Amino acid sequence: MKTTYDIELRIRRYDPDQDRTWVQSYRVEAGRIMRFVDLFRKINDEQDATLTWGSSCEHGQCGSCSVRVNGKPLLACELLVENAVASFKTTTFFIEPLPVAKVIRDLVIDTDQAYARVDQVKPYIITPKQPTAQNGAHQISPDELERYVDATRCINCFSCAAACISDHSTFLGPNAMLAAIVRVMDPREGEKRQRLDTIYNENGVYRCHSSQACTFVCPKGIDVAHFMAMAKQGAITVG
Structure with missing residues (x-):
């Protein structure tokens, strides 16, 4: 060796x-x-x-x-x-x-400049939703939880954004879209409409060219392209 x-x-x-x-x-x-x-x-x-x-x-x-x-x-x-x-x-x-x-x-x-795109989607809980369970927990099915947790592993290293072939002047980028999708799937988030408006606006997910380059380079093994495709199909959880 x-x-x-x-x-x-x-x-x-x-x-x-x-x-x-x-x-x-x-x-x-x-x-x-x-x-x-x-x-x-x-x-x-x-x-x-x-x-x-x-x-x-x-x-x-x-x-x-x-x-x-x-x-x-x-x-x-x-x-x-x-x-x-x-x-x-x-x-x-x-x-x-x-x-x-x-x-x-x-x-x-300049990471502040890079994060500006992520900041636009408000990657935090806007309106906390009241828990539905008597024990104060938010309920989510095992399948939804598995899918949701996978999406949350993004560390915003911007590898996917660097590999993305879409026009960066018109597309917020795959990691920004993933941050928005995560909050739509989050059972704690009460503000879904604002999230969906961000995902489907003129700089949103439909600007994605589906090259799957984001998935190929993700160091955390997240199938980012899969979440983009789910959003395009309207298949993300909205509560």
Whole structure:
């Protein structure tokens, strides 16, 4: 078993002070189970302290380390060197920021700008619904619960939005639509009409081209395209 790899990372850089963009190459001797965030940190420590990238939890739960690797949106904290070599069949990787918001520096994007689309759908409970059960619980069938919980695993890493082929100027995006669909399915939400208006407005789910790219790249394994299709068919739970 190969234990180390000679990896070349070709990283798209951006310096806001000079408004300059370029691609810089780094060669790294990498262990097979090193993650790409480990490679970025190794570059910072040994070659270039100015390389800027994002991370927080580094356990695949916050989405802040999302980047595009050879064109595919991925979480850098989950991508192991040996898996990347096997998947892409190369030891050279082109790394760039997600194209869903303005680049602040190198691999870091303006997350406030990216989240603005999600904020439009109000991804929180607008009007709490009174529980129907005597014990104060909200009732939901096992099948509905399984479907609902699957949708809630979205971490808003924006990988799906980066892979989406629909026009971003007219479509709120798959993760924003999923956030709205989740609240329609949520038995605690009393405001369904506003949710449905958001899903079916001119920037809503009908702008989806059904390419299924969102499902293909989702790091949490959510079948995002399935929820888009359900919404198009009017098959989401509305209480």
